[in-house]
Amino acid sequence: MLIDVLMLILCLLGIYKGVKRGFVVAIFSIIALIVGLVVAFKTFEWVAIWLKAQTALTTRWLSFIAFLLVLIAVIIVIHLLANVLQHTLEMLWMGMLNKVLGAALYVFMYVSIGAIIIFYATQLPILNSRVRESSKTLGFIQAYVPALLHKAASVVPFLENSLQRLQSVW
Numbered sequence: 001m002l003i004d005v006l007m008l009i010l011c012l013l014g015i016y017k018g019v020k021r022g023f024v025v026a027i028f029s030i031i032a033l034i035v036g037l038v039v040a041f042k043t044f045e046w047v048a049i050w051l052k053a054q055t056a057l058t059t060r061w062l063s064f065i066a067f068l069l070v071l072i073a074v075i076i077v078i079h080l081l082a083n084v085l086q087h088t089l090e091m092l093w094m095g096m097l098n099k100v101l102g103a104a105l106y107v108f109m110y111v112s113i114g115a116i117i118i119f120y121a122t123q124l125p126i127l128n129s130r131v132r133e134s135s136k137t138l139g140f141i142q143a144y145v146p147a148l149l150h151k152a153a154s155v156v157p158f159l160e161n162s163l164q165r166l167q168s169v170w
Helices: 002-021 023-054 059-089 096-121 129-133 138-155 158-169
Strands: none
Touching: 002 023, 002 096, 002 129, 002 138, 023 059, 023 096, 096 138
């Protein structure tokens, strides 16, 4: 049930954000997610080594935290660039289509990010078995994430090895 509520909240946030921000920012957000994942997969091991030297976190958590930190940093930078472009284009393209397409893309992005995080969280001792068993959407997540990552790996081939490295660390 907790996972289901989280996924519903992500859908609602995606709709709200898409209607508010529009299609242009949504496109750049998708680009930010893809670039963020690429950079995170390429650098999470180095960042984990640096974090280990700076903190007292365990090795198991360092890779997860490093991956998230890199992903979030890249998304923020690209999002800032998207805002500049959105404000520039705002006068040229406003309307319902911009908002509807933006909502659809944000829902896709939020659900994908949430599903990836939940997918890997089920492999760590974060979610107990009761939470997993009570979820109606976990089955979807467990089928969707590997398919999404496989599709991403077919577009960006190095992701396949990165996914295997990431799973072996976690």
